[in-house]
Amino acid sequence: MAEFIHDHIQPYFNYWVYVIIMMIGLWALIAKNNLIKKLIGLSIFQTAIILFYVSMGVKDGATIPILGHHGSSPPASEHRLFEDLDEEEPKKAHGKPVDHHAADDEHGEDHTHGHAGHHKTNPDLIANPLPHVLMLTAIVVGVATLGVALAISQMIFKEFGSLEEDEILEEIKASASDG
Amino acid sequence: MLSKVFATIAVAITGSILLYGVSDFPAFGDPHSPANAGVPGSESVSLYFIEESYKDTKVPNIVTSVLADYRGYDTMFETVVIFAAGMAIFAILRVVGNKEETAAKAAEEDSFTNGDHNRIIVGTTVRIVVPVIQLFALYVVAHGHHSPGGGFQGGVILGASFIIIALAENLNAALRRLSELNYVRLAAIGIFIYAAFGIMAQVLGSNFLDYGALQPIFMTDGPEMARSHSMLGVEIGVAFTVTAIMFAIYANLASRGQLVKGL
Amino acid sequence: MVDQIPAVLVLAPLFGALLIGLIGHRDHRVCFPIALASLSVTFFGAIAAAQHVFTNGPMDYFVGGWEKPLGIGIHLRIDALNALLLIAIATVAVLVTFFSIRRVGEKNTEKTHYFYILFLLLCLGLFGITIAADAFNLFVLIEVSSLTSYGLIAMGSSRSGTYAAFNYVLMGTVGASFYLLGVGYLYLTTGSLNMQDIHTILGSNPEIAQSKAVTIAFIFILVGIWIKMAFFPLYGWLPNAYSYSPSSTACFLAPLMTKISVYVMIRVMISVFGLEWIFVSLGWSHLVVWLAVIAILAGSVLALAQREIKKMLCYLIVAEVGYMVGGAWLADEGLWGMTGALYHILADAAMTLCLFLAAGIFVKRFRAREISDLEGMFRKAPWVMAAFVIGALAMIGVPPTCGFFSKFYLIRGGLDAGHWEYVGALLISSLINAVLFFRIFEIAFFGNKPAEGHDHSHDPHETEELPVASNEAPPVWSGNLPLFATAVIIILLGIYNGPVVALIRTFLEELPIVASSL
Numbered sequence: 001m002a003e004f005i006h007d008h009i010q011p012y013f014n015y016w017v018y019v020i021i022m023m024i025g026l027w028a029l030i031a032k033n034n035l036i037k038k039l040i041g042l043s044i045f046q047t048a049i050i051l052f053y054v055s056m057g058v059k060d061g062a063t064i065p066i067l068g069h070h071g072s073s074p075p076a077s078e079h080r081l082f083e084d085l086d087e088e089e090p091k092k093a094h095g096k097p098v099d100h101h102a103a104d105d106e107h108g109e110d111h112t113h114g115h116a117g118h119h120k121t122n123p124d125l126i127a128n129p130l131p132h133v134l135m136l137t138a139i140v141v142g143v144a145t146l147g148v149a150l151a152i153s154q155m156i157f158k159e160f161g162s163l164e165e166d167e168i169l170e171e172i173k174a175s176a177s178d179g
Numbered sequence: 180m181l182s183k184v185f186a187t188i189a190v191a192i193t194g195s196i197l198l199y200g201v202s203d204f205p206a207f208g209d210p211h212s213p214a215n216a217g218v219p220g221s222e223s224v225s226l227y228f229i230e231e232s233y234k235d236t237k238v239p240n241i242v243t244s245v246l247a248d249y250r251g252y253d254t255m256f257e258t259v260v261i262f263a264a265g266m267a268i269f270a271i272l273r274v275v276g277n278k279e280e281t282a283a284k285a286a287e288e289d290s291f292t293n294g295d296h297n298r299i300i301v302g303t304t305v306r307i308v309v310p311v312i313q314l315f316a317l318y319v320v321a322h323g324h325h326s327p328g329g330g331f332q333g334g335v336i337l338g339a340s341f342i343i344i345a346l347a348e349n350l351n352a353a354l355r356r357l358s359e360l361n362y363v364r365l366a367a368i369g370i371f372i373y374a375a376f377g378i379m380a381q382v383l384g385s386n387f388l389d390y391g392a393l394q395p396i397f398m399t400d401g402p403e404m405a406r407s408h409s410m411l412g413v414e415i416g417v418a419f420t421v422t423a424i425m426f427a428i429y430a431n432l433a434s435r436g437q438l439v440k441g442l
Numbered sequence: 443m444v445d446q447i448p449a450v451l452v453l454a455p456l457f458g459a460l461l462i463g464l465i466g467h468r469d470h471r472v473c474f475p476i477a478l479a480s481l482s483v484t485f486f487g488a489i490a491a492a493q494h495v496f497t498n499g500p501m502d503y504f505v506g507g508w509e510k511p512l513g514i515g516i517h518l519r520i521d522a523l524n525a526l527l528l529i530a531i532a533t534v535a536v537l538v539t540f541f542s543i544r545r546v547g548e549k550n551t552e553k554t555h556y557f558y559i560l561f562l563l564l565c566l567g568l569f570g571i572t573i574a575a576d577a578f579n580l581f582v583l584i585e586v587s588s589l590t591s592y593g594l595i596a597m598g599s600s601r602s603g604t605y606a607a608f609n610y611v612l613m614g615t616v617g618a619s620f621y622l623l624g625v626g627y628l629y630l631t632t633g634s635l636n637m638q639d640i641h642t643i644l645g646s647n648p649e650i651a652q653s654k655a656v657t658i659a660f661i662f663i664l665v666g667i668w669i670k671m672a673f674f675p676l677y678g679w680l681p682n683a684y685s686y687s688p689s690s691t692a693c694f695l696a697p698l699m700t701k702i703s704v705y706v707m708i709r710v711m712i713s714v715f716g717l718e719w720i721f722v723s724l725g726w727s728h729l730v731v732w733l734a735v736i737a738i739l740a741g742s743v744l745a746l747a748q749r750e751i752k753k754m755l756c757y758l759i760v761a762e763v764g765y766m767v768g769g770a771w772l773a774d775e776g777l778w779g780m781t782g783a784l785y786h787i788l789a790d791a792a793m794t795l796c797l798f799l800a801a802g803i804f805v806k807r808f809r810a811r812e813i814s815d816l817e818g819m820f821r822k823a824p825w826v827m828a829a830f831v832i833g834a835l836a837m838i839g840v841p842p843t844c845g846f847f848s849k850f851y852l853i854r855g856g857l858d859a860g861h862w863e864y865v866g867a868l869l870i871s872s873l874i875n876a877v878l879f880f881r882i883f884e885i886a887f888f889g890n891k892p893a894e895g896h897d898h899s900h901d902p903h904e905t906e907e908l909p910v911a912s913n914e915a916p917p918v919w920s921g922n923l924p925l926f927a928t929a930v931i932i933i934l935l936g937i938y939n940g941p942v943v944a945l946i947r948t949f950l951e952e953l954p955i956v957a958s959s960l
Contacts, residue, residue, distance in 0.1 A: 196658060196661065200654050200658035201657045202654070203653050203654040204630060204655060205630070211651075213627055213631055216633070217633040218633055218643055218647060221633075221634070221642065221643055222512075224511070224513045224514050224633065225633065227511055227514055228514070249506065249515050249516075250515070250516060250578075251505065251506055251516050252505040252506070252515075252516040252579065253516060253576075253579050253582050255581060256579075256582045257582060258584065259456065259563065259566070259586055260464075264589055264591065266463070266556050266590075267560060267589055267590065269553075270553055270557065270593050270597045271593060273556075275550075275553070330520075355484045360467065362462070363463055364464055366463065367460045367463035367464050368464070371460050374456060374460075376564070377449070377453075378453070386449070386503065386504060386505060387449035388505050388506040389505075389506045390506070391507065392507075398895065
């Protein structure tokens with residue numbers, strides 16, 4: 001058992017978690033009777049996919065995909081605020097030495113000439129930006145869907161006076177047999 | 180319960196298929212996994228963004244440059260999704276009632292609020308806080324190039340500032356600042372701004388959303404800064420749409436499409 | 443100028459929608475001209491694009507000019523596979539626009555401009571899906587088209603309609619999420635989102651192509667699209683959602699939404715995974731064809747059991763989806779099944795449009811929702827009924843119409859592949875369709891119902907469109923014009939099936955799996 005956990009779960013921990021969260025959402029989506037609870041399930045389901053995508057882009061020890069002001073490696077942007085600290089601890093856990101030339105430069109349009117050329121960024125230290133971009137889109141889509149679904153459930157409540165699925169189905173059956 | 184049995188079966192099948200695939204994955208956090216570093220024999224998209232995006236666009240925030248430039252077409256449709264959601268909600272919920280009746284209700288509502296001393300503390304606090312929130316929202320929109328932020332995030336915060344007015348006073352107070360007519364217009368104008376940047380590039384003889392072609396308009400040294408400026412422009416467009424629709428969704432859901440009284 | 447067409451195709455409806463958003467609330471009469479103008483631009487754009495594709499080869503368009511390395515930007519592509527579909531969507535969109543005059547907001551005219559905005563955005567979504575060559579971009583556009591269709595369906599004021607729309611939202615979102623998940627698995631294993639790039643990577647790295655993750659990616663993408671197209675076990679949401687929606691909406695969604703999903707499935711099969719991988723490595727073709735057989739039979743039998751015209755047509759759509767999925771998965775050497783499926787996408791769009799337009803007119807002018815209400819319709823509306831007959835004959839598969847030729851190609855594929863059960867299902871389904879429609883013809887011609895059939899005792903909540911005063915009624919031509927145009931298209935598409943199929947074959951014959959067998 002311990003071996004299984006070590007070999008199969010530990011290296012893929014996030015992926016296991018995402019599957020479990022997603023299944024919680026899917027279960028609620030199918031099994032719950034209340035329409036709003038179904039929507040909560042749907043949201044959990046979508047959020048799990050976001051977790052999955054973001055997990056793909058993780059690199060051990062890497063930082064956020066934002067470079068320093070002139071394209072230097074990322075820790076520079078943190079240090080720029082505290083120039084004094086640079087002297088004492090020039091290296092962060094994974095950071096490259098801070099480039100003071102870049103840090104001291106004023107940000108402006110006249111400095112567009114190739115600074116990036118001599119700050120070779122180490123891509124292993126910067127998280128993969130693409131999944132983040134994709135998930136920004138997916139989050140927005142999720143919000144939009146949820147909004148529309150809530151609007152529809154308000155209409156359902158107005159029409160049927162209930163948000164419980166079985167009661168709504170009974171109402172529909174009753175009105176169908178009347179007609 | 181039949182649905183519970185069915186749900187359990189569906190979840191068991193889906194979950195086991197997904198977990199079966201997990202054992203094949205590259206380990207979590209591996210910087211050399213195909214997603215992070217590409218597969219041998221083809222150029223990695225992700226590494227290209229990390230290494231080249233600053234040279235191409237002069238925007239330090241790689242997420243912003245990918246979102247608004249490389250994948251700008253996606254982002255435009257993402258904004259369209261928001262717009263479509265807003266329109267769908269209006270189409271579903273909006274109850275168009277008698278105009279005079281609505282106005283009378285609104286007036287009644289106002290007189291009620293003016294005499295309500297319980298709301299003084301909340302109302303005053305909100306009046307002080309809202310400008311700060313809005314200023315922060317503008318900062319988030321404008322600073323998306325250098326820090327986490329951008330049109331969507333800033334737009335949501337700006338939309339929230341209107342929602343907080345509606346919560347603290349009433350919906351009409353917020354609607355006086357951003358009326359129904361104006362938020363529909365604002366939402367359309369936001370996407371229009373976004374698309375206009377793309378069309379301008381087409382007019383100047385390049386592909387849709389090729390911001391580099393806008394260099395003559397911005398009078399910059401090279402296409403890079405034109406891209407950087409255009410990205411700010413489209414983020415502002417996104418912020419318009421998101422602000423308008425976020426508030427509109429709240430206003431319609433909170434008042435069941437009546438746009439009076441609110442929660 | 444020609445090279446900008448892919449962008450123009452999506453921008454024209456977008457600007458139409460934005461313009462209506464800006465000025466539509468003032469006067470609802472501006473909505474129709476704006477919608478028609480923007481869709482006409484797209485229509486001519488689609489024709490120009492098709493002309494360009496069939497003379498000069500596929501058009502690649504890189505948004506933002508980000509061409510190299512492949513996959514950093516968004517790639518749009520028009521080739522022989524989707525050029526004809528673009529024309530079909532544009533044609534249906536223009537015809538439905540005519541049909542929608544005054545029909546949309548009769549009950550609440552204040553919402554008319556919302557209908558047109560959603561309608562144009564839906565067209566935009568469908569065009570975008572068709573030309574997308576980026577797996578994630580496809581997801582975004584699927585969501586654009588889904589969200590707008592949720593709104594359009596829920597706009598109908600019928601009571602059961604709102605609940606049907608809610609179920610549609612749940613199913614549609616789960617389908618899109620499965621698709622997104624599948625794309626995530628593909629990105630995890632190949633590191634790319636561009637379809638062409640993924641195809642190259644899978645082709646050149648057999649160990650990736652054989653990995654479990656890619657198989658699971660395929661399963662999830664496939665199941666996601668199947669939910670969207672209402673393939674057999676996952677069809678539950680479709681009949682209610684379409685039959686309770688307003689007529690204009692149903693006329694647009696029914697011919698296009700499921701067909702677009704079939705197109706997406708074929709696009710993913712051909713351009714992302716590759717047919718060799720699917721048919722040779724996976725070898726599930728038998729399983730899917732059997733599912734399609736069940737879909738065809740179940741759809742036909744359920745259609746036979748319906749009393750309402752629109753519901754019956756909805757179940758026929760389920761059967762038609764079975765035709766196309768089965769045809770695409772036949773895996774015969776010459777890919778005649780695939781040819782038939784692609785031709786059937788066009789043919790079925792025309793047939794379904796014709797039948798739904800006729801059904802919409804029956805409801806609108808004669809308040810005839812049920813089959814029994816059609817009594818004496820040949821006398822009351824001979825021309826509408828004539829067009830309905832053409833659509834029905836195409837559905838059955840009678841020679842001069844396009845329905846016959848698509849079945850012909852599908853059956854040829856089935857025979858080549860040795861899938862007798864599929865051929866049998868097609869024939870049985872045609873027979874059931876014949877029974878179904880001749881029953882309707884009989885009622886409409888002779889009227890085998892006693893006189894109290896005229897007594898319409900419907901629940902007022904359930905009738906989506908209330909009778910309108912005569913001065914409010916839409917002009918007759920707005921219904922008849924698109925209906926007759928569609929009937930003519932059905933026959934023309936049938937007569938000119940040779941050239942159309944030749945165009946489809948130009949694409950398929952370049953595929954390695956066919957080229958090797960020729």
